[in-house]
Amino acid sequence: MDKPVNVVTSKALEIGYGKTTVAKNINFSVAAGELCAIVGINGIGKSTLLRTLGHLQPKISGEIWQDAEQIEALKPEALARKISVVLTEPLASKNLSVAELIGLGRQPYTNWIGSLTEKDKQHVQASMAALELTGLKERKCHELSDGQLQRALIARAMAQDTPTILLDEPTSHLDLHHKVQILKLLKELADNHHKTIVFTTHEIDLAIQLCDKILVLNGKSNPFGKPHELIAQGAFDAIFPSETIQFDAQSGSFRIRK
Numbered sequence: 428m429d430k431p432v433n434v435v436t437s438k439a440l441e442i443g444y445g446k447t448t449v450a451k452n453i454n455f456s457v458a459a460g461e462l463c464a465i466v467g468i469n470g471i472g473k474s475t476l477l478r479t480l481g482h483l484q485p486k487i488s489g490e491i492w493q494d495a496e497q498i499e500a501l502k503p504e505a506l507a508r509k510i511s512v513v514l515t516e517p518l519a520s521k522n523l524s525v526a527e528l529i530g531l532g533r534q535p536y537t538n539w540i541g542s543l544t545e546k547d548k549q550h551v552q553a554s555m556a557a558l559e560l561t562g563l564k565e566r567k568c569h570e571l572s573d574g575q576l577q578r579a580l581i582a583r584a585m586a587q588d589t590p591t592i593l594l595d596e597p598t599s600h601l602d603l604h605h606k607v608q609i610l611k612l613l614k615e616l617a618d619n620h621h622k623t624i625v626f627t628t629h630e631i632d633l634a635i636q637l638c639d640k641i642l643v644l645n646g647k648s649n650p651f652g653k654p655h656e657l658i659a660q661g662a663f664d665a666i667f668p669s670e671t672i673q674f675d676a677q678s679g680s681f682r683i684r685k
């Protein structure tokens with residue numbers, strides 16, 4: 428059998444700030460074509476983990492691998508061609524047009540002036556088309572709805588053309604329809620464009636329905652696996668206090684305890 432390609436792996440990973448540990452014992456492996464959600468309660472360390480995986484902050488201990496290389500061994504240019512990161516932070520300039528924002532995704536490939544070649548422009552156009560943004564390409568980013576801006580940020584990551592895409596809460600501030608739309612787009616990017624996609628979310632029910640893999644940060648063992656395996660292990664049962672919310676393994680969703 429062929430070896431899986433573009434695998435992002437963590438082994439005994441410990442994350443945090445300075446000497447303060449936020450989470451440890453994090454072990455997972457996500458391959459090309461797989462969509463993986465990181466879930467867990469507020470403050471458990473989802474965003475910290477995502478930033479650590481993108482090498483935007485240092486780990487405390489353990490290992491993060493992108494295929495056969497540990498990410499600390501990658502030079503910044505090599506990292507920018509392997510991993511794109513979509514964060515929740517506000518944009519530095521919302522005065523950019525949608526096309527300009529997506530064009531920034533080509534920075535790892537452009538010359539020092541940042542001018543786009545024909546190939547770069549083709550990537551920008553393909554990303555715009557995939558995220559259904561072509562009709563909005565002249566719009567300024569401050570004129571977009573939250574859902575449209577989220578799509579533009581994902582298009583920028585797609586234009587960066589990295590095998591791995593990491594996203595921090597790509598569905599926050601969106602209504603249910605647009606949450607599902609974004610998650611289906613991510614699934615489509617993983618399936619049809621063979622990306623390795625890891626994102627943080629509070630939408631556990633949706634992640635169970637749509638993701639190939641889920642990492643549950645729970646402050647202890649941090650179970651990881653396919654949704655049905657995690658359901659069978661009871662990994663979702665103790666995420667929230669049982670006196671308020673119960674996980675229903677039959678439907679794979681949470682129920683309010685009345």
Ligand SMILES: Nc1ncnc2c1ncn2[C@@H]1O[C@H](COP(=O)(O)OP(=O)(O)OP(=O)(O)O)[C@@H](O)[C@H]1O
Pocket residue numbers: 444449467468469470471472473474475476
């Ligand atoms: N820059 C920072 N310096 C020190 N501690 C931080 C910093 N950012 C976050 N923390 C702490 O790290 C812990 C994990 O925060 P993080 O944002 O990763 O959690 P999260 O699971 O993404 O939370 P949420 O679901 O609320 O977004 C929290 O206790 C938080 O206060």
